[in-house]
Amino acid sequence: AQSVTQPDIHITVSEGASLELRCNYSYGATPYLFWYVQSPGQGLQLLLKYFSGDTLVQGIKGFEAEFKRSQSSFNLRKPSVHWSDAAEYFCAVGAGGNTGKLIFGQGTTLQVKP
Amino acid sequence: NAGVTQTPKFRVLKTGQSMTLLCAQDMNHEYMYWYRQDPGMGLRLIHYSVGEGTTAKGEVPDGYNVSRLKKQNFLLGLESAAPSQTSVYFCASSYSQGPDTQYFGPGTRLTVL
Numbered sequence: 210a211q212s213v214t215q216p217d218i219h220i221t222v223s224e225g226a227s228l229e230l231r232c233n234y235s236y237g238a239t240p241y242l243f244w245y246v247q248s249p250g251q252g253l254q255l256l257l258k259y260f261s262g263d264t265l266v267q268g269i270k271g272f273e274a275e276f277k278r279s280q281s282s283f284n285l286r287k288p289s290v291h292w293s294d295a296a297e298y299f300c301a302v303g304a305g306g307n308t309g310k311l312i313f314g315q316g317t318t319l320q321v322k323p
Numbered sequence: 324n325a326g327v328t329q330t331p332k333f334r335v336l337k338t339g340q341s342m343t344l345l346c347a348q349d350m351n352h353e354y355m356y357w358y359r360q361d362p363g364m365g366l367r368l369i370h371y372s373v374g375e376g377t378t379a380k381g382e383v384p385d386g387y388n389v390s391r392l393k394k395q396n397f398l399l400g401l402e403s404a405a406p407s408q409t410s411v412y413f414c415a416s417s418y419s420q421g422p423d424t425q426y427f428g429p430g431t432r433l434t435v436l
Binding site for chain 1: 327356358363364365368371379381415419422423424426427428429430
């Protein structure tokens with residue numbers, strides 16, 4: 210069965226430092242992968258997605274993610290974190306079929322220190 | 324273009340009471356989803372719909388019912404609320420049948436006492 214694991218529940222980085230959030234997936238075929246961000250009290254917003262092609266995907270707000278099939282990973286990165294990036298981040302994989310269902314990881318909460 | 328809206332934003336129920344959460348989207352999306360979000364568990368799919376008049380069970384459907392009488396609306400019902408249903412509920416919609424971006428509403432925070 211498909212699954213997504215985000216190993217880090219909580220991460221704290223200093224403003225201006227680089228960021229990497231980890232995501233590992235389990236899926237039998239070529240996965241469709243997503244990163245969403247949730248600001249406090251808000252719904253989820255899509256940061257980026259990978260369906261095929263270039264394994265380095267650019268998203269909004271300066272984020273990027275790299276798909277590594279050999280490691281079953283889709284880690285999210287940002288070279289310089291801003292205080293406004295403090296939020297919860299979710300990795301998700303498409304569940305397959307024609308339903309459009311997504312399977313979400315547990316989420317990683319990012320805290321940014323001034 | 325409001326996107327995905329949810330009504331109400333907050334609700335407190337007593338055990339055994341019933342209520343309906345309304346999700347509306349104005350993007351002409353075929354696919355709609357109801358999730359619940361609990362701390363440390365990410366989002367879990369309750370029910371979903373692949374078109375008007377259709378519904379299907381997701382990962383955690385027990386205690387919930389849904390209806391999609393109109394393409395733009397997706398209703399989530401709790402017939403007899405339980406404290407275990409205290410959660411934040413999110414509705415989402417997407418356009419195509421394959422893997423596609425889901426657009427989320429702002430959520431409904433439900434407390435069952």
